[in-house]
Amino acid sequence: MAYSNDTESDIIVPKKWYEKLPREVWSHYPKVDQTDPWFEIYKLTESVYAIYEDGQFEEVISYLVLGEEKAALIDTGNGIGNIKAVVDGLTDLPVIVVNTHTHGDHIGGNHQFTDVAVLESDFSHNKADNGQTREQMGHYIDGDMVWKPLPPYLDVESWRIHPFKVTRWLKDGDKVELGDRTLDVVHTPGHSPDSICLLDKKNKILWTGDSFYPAPIYVYAPTTNLDQFIASFKKMTDMIPSYEWVMPSHNEPRMERHLIKECYEAAVNIKNGTAGEYTEGEAAGIKVHRYDYERFSLIVRAERA
Numbered sequence: 274m275a276y277s278n279d280t281e282s283d284i285i286v287p288k289k290w291y292e293k294l295p296r297e298v299w300s301h302y303p304k305v306d307q308t309d310p311w312f313e314i315y316k317l318t319e320s321v322y323a324i325y326e327d328g329q330f331e332e333v334i335s336y337l338v339l340g341e342e343k344a345a346l347i348d349t350g351n352g353i354g355n356i357k358a359v360v361d362g363l364t365d366l367p368v369i370v371v372n373t374h375t376h377g378d379h380i381g382g383n384h385q386f387t388d389v390a391v392l393e394s395d396f397s398h399n400k401a402d403n404g405q406t407r408e409q410m411g412h413y414i415d416g417d418m419v420w421k422p423l424p425p426y427l428d429v430e431s432w433r434i435h436p437f438k439v440t441r442w443l444k445d446g447d448k449v450e451l452g453d454r455t456l457d458v459v460h461t462p463g464h465s466p467d468s469i470c471l472l473d474k475k476n477k478i479l480w481t482g483d484s485f486y487p488a489p490i491y492v493y494a495p496t497t498n499l500d501q502f503i504a505s506f507k508k509m510t511d512m513i514p515s516y517e518w519v520m521p522s523h524n525e526p527r528m529e530r531h532l533i534k535e536c537y538e539a540a541v542n543i544k545n546g547t548a549g550e551y552t553e554g555e556a557a558g559i560k561v562h563r564y565d566y567e568r569f570s571l572i573v574r575a576e577r578a
């Protein structure tokens with residue numbers, strides 16, 4: 274069955290997107306054997322695992338970060354596979370989920386965990402209370418959006434993003450202590466009102482959520498904000514001496530920090546009308562412009578570009 278692209282143009286979901294898989298970059302990391310083929314698990318460092326869902330178009334990545342006393346699960350994927358079982362197989366430490374933001378593709382497994390930390394905002398309260406219906410997730414698991422077999426234990430008809438309980442509401446500047454490892458919460462709105470980055474100063478890693486990843490970055494939906502996005506990237510650029518590596522929530526697990534500055538400059542140029550060429554398209558009924566750069570793209574509302 275072909276993916277019928279009735280609400281979104283090729284600008285968002287290129288045809289046969291999965292033909293570019295596997296991405297070469299993953300071959301640089303040891304793959305961890307496990308029994309659920311829905312997930313690909315890679316050991317990025319001695320204490321950081323990437324849990325990669327390459328079977329669905331979003332190619333979402335969750336990260337398991339081990340401290341001495343606790344582990345943080347940075348996002349819980351799209352709720353198609355059983356991420357709790359995967360995490361249980363990787364660590365015996367108590368696990369706290371920390372969400373980079375509460376879009377459906379990052380909170381799908383939240384309801385499976387008892388300890389969940391989320392940046393406090395009206396947006397995230399709404400997601401915690403309601404989750405996202407199958408309808409709100411659009412074509413997420415239809416047609417060409419998924420190329421791998423869905424897990425046999427998944428009830429496809431009832432799949433949705435479940436509501437979940439938040440045990441810790443975060444604010445900018447908070448710290449998540451894992452024992453000899455601290456994640457600093459940095460509020461970076463723009464992609465969503467509740468987007469955060471997590472900074473591990475000791476190990477020089479910045480988890481960027483969906484603020485930055487090596488694919489089209491969405492800054493066009495009604496809840497996105499280009500001005501906030503620029504302000505957040507200014508903040509992330511100023512922080513560059515504190516991290517060596519960037520760990521995004523889609524596509525690739527570990528990228529060079531200079532890309533943050535490049536993305537900041539790109540967004541500023543788009544805002545100022547000095548960014549040059551773009552491709553026009555439509556996404557969910559919104560006219561958009563896509564600006565392509567070597568390692569990423571930015572998709573913004575046409576009326577603001």
Ligand SMILES: [Zn+2]
Pocket residue numbers: 331333376378379483522523
């Ligand atoms: Zn996402």
